[in-house]
Amino acid sequence: MEDERSFPDLATPIDQCRYAVIDTELTGLDFKKDSIVSIGAVAMTGGRIRLGETFYEMVSPRTAFRAETVVVHGIMPSDVTDKPAAGAVIDELLKFCAGTVVVGHFLSLDLHFLNKELKAVSGRPFPNFVADTWRIHSWIQNQTDAACRDFGESGDRDLFALAKKYRVPIAQAHDALGDAFITAQLFQRFLAILPGLGVRTIKELLKIGKP
Amino acid sequence: MRTLHCFTFRWYDICSYNLGLIIGVLSFIMTITEDVVKFLETVPPFQFLEAVELKAVSDDLTMEFYPKDTVILQQDGLASDALRIIKKGGVKVSMRTENGEEVTIDHRGEGETFGLISLMGRDKQKTTVIAMEDSICYLLSREKILKLIETKPVVSEYFLQSHFTKYVDKVYREMHNKSLFYGSSDHLLFTTPVGDIATKAVVAVRDDATIKEAALQMSRHRISSVIIVDARQLPVGVVTDRDLREKVVSRARSVDDPVRDIMSLPLVRVDAKDYCFEAVLTMIKHNIHHILVIQDGNLKGVLTNHDLMMLQGTSPLSFAKDLESQESVDGLAPVSVKINRVVGLLLKEGARASNITRIIAELNDRLVRKVLEIAEKQFGRPPVAYCWLSFGSEGRKEQTFKTDQDNAIVYADPATPEQEEAAKQYFAAFALFVRDGLVKCGFPLCPADYMASNPKWRQPLSVWKKLFSTWIGHPTPEAILRSLIFFDFRHLHGDEALAVDLRSHLMKNLKGQNLFLALMAGATARNRPPLGFFKTFLVEKDGEHKNELNLKLRGIGPLVDIVRLLSLESGVAETSTLERIEAMRGKNASIDSMGDELVQAFEFISLLRIHHQVEQIEQGQAPDNFINPSRLSNLEKSTLKESFQVISTLQDGIIDHYGPGMVGSG
Numbered sequence: 001m002e003d004e005r006s007f008p009d010l011a012t013p014i015d016q017c018r019y020a021v022i023d024t025e026l027t028g029l030d031f032k033k034d035s036i037v038s039i040g041a042v043a044m045t046g047g048r049i050r051l052g053e054t055f056y057e058m059v060s061p062r063t064a065f066r067a068e069t070v071v072v073h074g075i076m077p078s079d080v081t082d083k084p085a086a087g088a089v090i091d092e093l094l095k096f097c098a099g100t101v102v103v104g105h106f107l108s109l110d111l112h113f114l115n116k117e118l119k120a121v122s123g124r125p126f127p128n129f130v131a132d133t134w135r136i137h138s139w140i141q142n143q144t145d146a147a148c149r150d151f152g153e154s155g156d157r158d159l160f161a162l163a164k165k166y167r168v169p170i171a172q173a174h175d176a177l178g179d180a181f182i183t184a185q186l187f188q189r190f191l192a193i194l195p196g197l198g199v200r201t202i203k204e205l206l207k208i209g210k211p
Numbered sequence: 212m213r214t215l216h217c218f219t220f221r222w223y224d225i226c227s228y229n230l231g232l233i234i235g236v237l238s239f240i241m242t243i244t245e246d247v248v249k250f251l252e253t254v255p256p257f258q259f260l261e262a263v264e265l266k267a268v269s270d271d272l273t274m275e276f277y278p279k280d281t282v283i284l285q286q287d288g289l290a291s292d293a294l295r296i297i298k299k300g301g302v303k304v305s306m307r308t309e310n311g312e313e314v315t316i317d318h319r320g321e322g323e324t325f326g327l328i329s330l331m332g333r334d335k336q337k338t339t340v341i342a343m344e345d346s347i348c349y350l351l352s353r354e355k356i357l358k359l360i361e362t363k364p365v366v367s368e369y370f371l372q373s374h375f376t377k378y379v380d381k382v383y384r385e386m387h388n389k390s391l392f393y394g395s396s397d398h399l400l401f402t403t404p405v406g407d408i409a410t411k412a413v414v415a416v417r418d419d420a421t422i423k424e425a426a427l428q429m430s431r432h433r434i435s436s437v438i439i440v441d442a443r444q445l446p447v448g449v450v451t452d453r454d455l456r457e458k459v460v461s462r463a464r465s466v467d468d469p470v471r472d473i474m475s476l477p478l479v480r481v482d483a484k485d486y487c488f489e490a491v492l493t494m495i496k497h498n499i500h501h502i503l504v505i506q507d508g509n510l511k512g513v514l515t516n517h518d519l520m521m522l523q524g525t526s527p528l529s530f531a532k533d534l535e536s537q538e539s540v541d542g543l544a545p546v547s548v549k550i551n552r553v554v555g556l557l558l559k560e561g562a563r564a565s566n567i568t569r570i571i572a573e574l575n576d577r578l579v580r581k582v583l584e585i586a587e588k589q590f591g592r593p594p595v596a597y598c599w600l601s602f603g604s605e606g607r608k609e610q611t612f613k614t615d616q617d618n619a620i621v622y623a624d625p626a627t628p629e630q631e632e633a634a635k636q637y638f639a640a641f642a643l644f645v646r647d648g649l650v651k652c653g654f655p656l657c658p659a660d661y662m663a664s665n666p667k668w669r670q671p672l673s674v675w676k677k678l679f680s681t682w683i684g685h686p687t688p689e690a691i692l693r694s695l696i697f698f699d700f701r702h703l704h705g706d707e708a709l710a711v712d713l714r715s716h717l718m719k720n721l722k723g724q725n726l727f728l729a730l731m732a733g734a735t736a737r738n739r740p741p742l743g744f745f746k747t748f749l750v751e752k753d754g755e756h757k758n759e760l761n762l763k764l765r766g767i768g769p770l771v772d773i774v775r776l777l778s779l780e781s782g783v784a785e786t787s788t789l790e791r792i793e794a795m796r797g798k799n800a801s802i803d804s805m806g807d808e809l810v811q812a813f814e815f816i817s818l819l820r821i822h823h824q825v826e827q828i829e830q831g832q833a834p835d836n837f838i839n840p841s842r843l844s845n846l847e848k849s850t851l852k853e854s855f856q857v858i859s860t861l862q863d864g865i866i867d868h869y870g871p872g873m874v875g876s877g
Binding site: 050054056167177192 | 247274
C-alpha cells in the first residue's frame with residue numbers, strides 16, 4: 001500500500017513530475033444509479049506522453065446499461081459479461097497511478113465513481129494528488145482573456161470542443177483510453193503555457209487545477 | 212423504462228453482427244499507438260520495418276508538443292536524449308558559427324527527424340532547433356534508436372546516408388578550412404573499402420614496453436597512435452595522442468610505467484572489406500578517432516579520422532585535376548558530363564543552394580577556362596590582350612544545370628589599323644572555336660545570340676564603353692533588356708584589368724542616371740511574385756503547366772532583378788546576387804532592413820528549384836522551372852509564401868521610390 005501513497009514532492013517542477021491522465025466511461029451521469037463501464041489512463045513525464053504506457057480495462061458495471069450512453073461509449077452488455085467487476089481492476093489502476101498526479105477532464109465526476117468502487121473495496125478514497133484540465137483551462141482563460149472573465153464561464157466546456165480549440169487531433173475511437181489520450185494532449189498544451197503564467201510547481205498546479 | 216430497454220435490445224441485436232464483433236476484437240489490443248504505427252508506415256526508415264517491430268517502436272515512443280518558437284534543442288546545451296520524429300508542424304535547424312553568425316542549416320517538416328547526431332556523439336548539442344509552428348514530435352530514446360541501428364541494417368543505412376555524411380563533412384570542414392570542394396565526394400564513404408585507405412605500415416609496441424618507448428615510436432614515425440601487441444604479436448590495445456595527454460601528462464604519471472596501463476580498451480576493429488561508412492559509424496559510436504583494420508584475422512592497418520577526411524578531400528580535387536589534365540575538347544566532354552551528377556550528390560548531402568551553385572560555378576569556370584586554353588594553343592598568341600566575360604546566371608555564379616552560353620570578349624584597343632584587322636580576324640576564329648567547344652561540353656547555344664561568336668559581342672574596350680554609355684544615356688526598351696543581361700558580366704579568363712576598367716566605366720556612368728534606373732526599376736517591378744490577395748499561390752490557369760508556377764520567372768528572376776537594381780544604385784561592383792547583398796550592407800537601407808530575409812528567400816527558392824530539376828533529371832525529363840505548390844509540404848508552402856512576400860515588399864518599395872507613374876511606364 002505504501003507505493004500508492006508515494007506522493008510527488010509539492011516543489012517538483014511541473015515539467016518533471018509524473019502524471020497519470022485518466023478517463024472513465026459510465027453507464028450514465030446519475031451519481032446514485034450509474035457506475036463505471038471502462039477505465040483508460042495514459043502515463044506522462046512532464047510534457048512527454050509515454051505512448052506505450054497505457055491502462056485500459058472494461059468492467060462489468062454494477063448497474064444496468066442505458067441505451068443513450070451505449071451509443072456514446074459503444075460498449076455493449078455482451079462485451080463485458082466476462083469482464084471483472086470494477087473493484088477487481090481498481091488495484092491495477094492504483095498501481096498505474098502510483099507516484100503520479102492524476103489528471104482528468106471534469107475529474108470530479110470520474111473520482112466520484114472511482115471512489116464509490118474504492119470505498120467498497122478498501123474503505124478509502126482515491127489517494128493521489130489530482131488536477132482537472134477543465135479547471136486549468138478556465139484559470140488560463142481568466143488569466144489571458146478579459147472577455148471571459150467578464151462574462152463568467154462561457155464557451156467550450158466539453159473535451160472535444162476544447163481539443164478542437166487547442167488543435168489536438170481527434171482521431172481515436174471514443175473510448176476511455178482514446179479520451180484519456182486526448183485529455184493528455186490537452187494537458188500537454190497547458191504544461192507549455194503554464195510556466196509563462198507563473199505556474200511552475202506541483203503545488204501551484206494543484207491550486208489552479210483543484211477539481 | 213421498458214420501452215427504452217426494448218430499444219437497447221433491438222439496437223444491440225442489429226449491431227452485434229458487426230460492430231459488437233469489431234469492438235470485441237479491438238478490446239484485446241486497445242492502445243493509443245495504432246495511429247502512430249500508421250504514421251510511421253509512411254516515414255523512412257521506419258516504414259521498412261516489419262509490422263511487429265513497428266508496433267514495438269511505437270510503444271517505446273513518447274510524444275511532446277512544442278508551441279511555435281519553442282527552442283527544442285539549444286546549441287552547446289545538453290546533447291539530445293532522443294531522436295525526434297516530426298508528427299506535425301516544422302522546425303528550423305541552425306548553427307552559430309565561431310564568428311557569431313547564425314546560419315540556417317535546414318528546415319525539417321512532417322515525417323522528418325532531428326537530433327540524431329548529438330545523440331550518437333553524446334557531445335554537446337551542435338545545432339539549435341526551433342519550432343517554426345506549433346509542432347508535435349514523437350521521441351525515440353537514445354537506447355532504442357541505437358539498438359535499432361545496430362540490429363536493423365535498413366535503419367543504419369538510412370541514417371548513415373542522411374546524417375553521417377553531414378557529420379563527417381563538418382569534421383572535414385573544420386580541418387580543411389572551408390575548402391571550396393568539401394563534401395562533393397562523400398559518396399566515397401559508401402563505395403570505398405576500409406582496406407583501401409587504412410594506413411598500411413602499422414607501428415606496434417609490445418604491451419610490456421614503457422610509455423616512453425611508445426611515445427618515442429609515435430614521434431619517430433610521426434603518427435598519432437600506436438598499436439599495442441602481446442607476446443604473440445596479436446593486437447590487444449591502442450595508445451593514442453589522447454591517451455598520452457589524458458592519462459599521462461595531465462595526471463603526472465611516470466613515463467616508465469608499462470604502456471599497457473594507459474592503452475585504450477576494448478580494441479575496436481573493422482574488416483578491411485567493410486565500407487568506410489561502417490568505420491565512421493563505429494568510431495562515432497565508441498567516440499574514438501582510431502580504429503583497427505583486420506584482414507583475414509590479421510592486423511592490416513589503422514584507420515584514423517584523418518584518413519577519412521583525406522578520402523573526402525582527395526577525390527573532388529582529382530575531379531578538378533581530371534579537367535586540368537585534358538588536352539583536347541574531345542577529352543573534356545566526358546568529364547563535363549560529371550558536373551551534373553555533382554548537383555544530385557550535393558543535394559543528397561543537404562548542401563545549401565548557394566554552396567551548390569558556387570561549387571558548380573567553380574567547376575564550370577574551370578571547364579570554360581580549359582576550353583579557352585585549348586583554343587589559345589590552337590590559334591597562338593592573340594594580337595592584343597583580351598578578357599573573356601560571362602554574363603547572366605553564369606556571370607552571377609548561379610548556374611546549376613548547364614544553361615545557355617552567355618559570353619563575350621573585350622580586347623585591348625588596338626594601336627594601329629593593322630593590329631585592329633589582325634585582332635578582328637583572330638578573335639572571330641577563336642570565338643567560333645570556343646563556342647563549338649562549349650557546345651560539345653554541354654553548354655547549349657544562346658538563342659538570343661549573346662555570344663562572343665557574334666561580332667557584336669567581341670569588341671575593343673572603347674567600343675564596349677561606348678555601348679554601355681549609349682544604353683544608359685538612351686534607355687530604349689532593348690537597351691534596358693541588354694543591360695539586365697550584360698551588366699552582370701564577370702571576368703572569367705584573360706586580362707582581368709580590361710573587365711575592371713569596363714566595370715568602373717559602368718559605375719561612373721550610372722551615377723545620377725535616374726531615368727535609366729527608373730526604367731530598370733520598371734522592368735524590375737513588372738514581374739510580381741505569384742501571391743494572391745489572400746496569400747494564396749497564383750498558378751497557371753491552363754496549358755501544359757496548369758496549376759503550376761514558374762519559380763524562375765516569378766521568383767528567382769524578380770529577386771535577382773531587385774538586387775541588381777539596388778546594387779547598381781549603390782555602386783556595388785559584385786555580380787552574384789548573394790555577394791551583391793553582402794556588399795550592400797551598410798550602403799543600402801532596403802538591404803539593411805531586409806537583407807537577411809532576402810538571402811533566405813533566394814536560398815529557399817533556389818533550393819526548391821534545384822530539387823525539382825534533379826528530380827526531373829532522375830526521371831529522365833528535361834529540367835524546367837515549374838513546380839506544383841500543392842505538392843509541397845506545409846512548411847515548404849509557408850516558407851515559399853514568405854519568400855514571395857519578401858520580393859513583393861521590396862518591389863513595393865521600388866515603386867514607391869521611383870514613383871508609380873515612372874515605373875508604370877517602364
